[in-house]
Amino acid sequence: MALDPQLLEILACPDTHHAPLDYDAGGQTLTCTECGRIFDIKDDIPILLLDEARTGAGEKGEDH
Secondary structure (H helix, E strand, O other): OOOOHHHHHHOEOOOOOOOEEEEEOOOOEEEEOOOOOEEEEEOOEEOOOHHHOEOOOOOOOOOO
């Protein structure tokens, strides 16, 4: 099941920059357009916790 498009419009990275997130329906992830963190979607619920995020290719040298 895909996330609601209206929900995707308001979701943002929980870090201080609150950047938009890119949705990957196949991978069931949301990726921050600013810091590159990858947030998993489990049972159609985005897990937007910084401690649960994985770092992505766009990470700006910070180790989270």
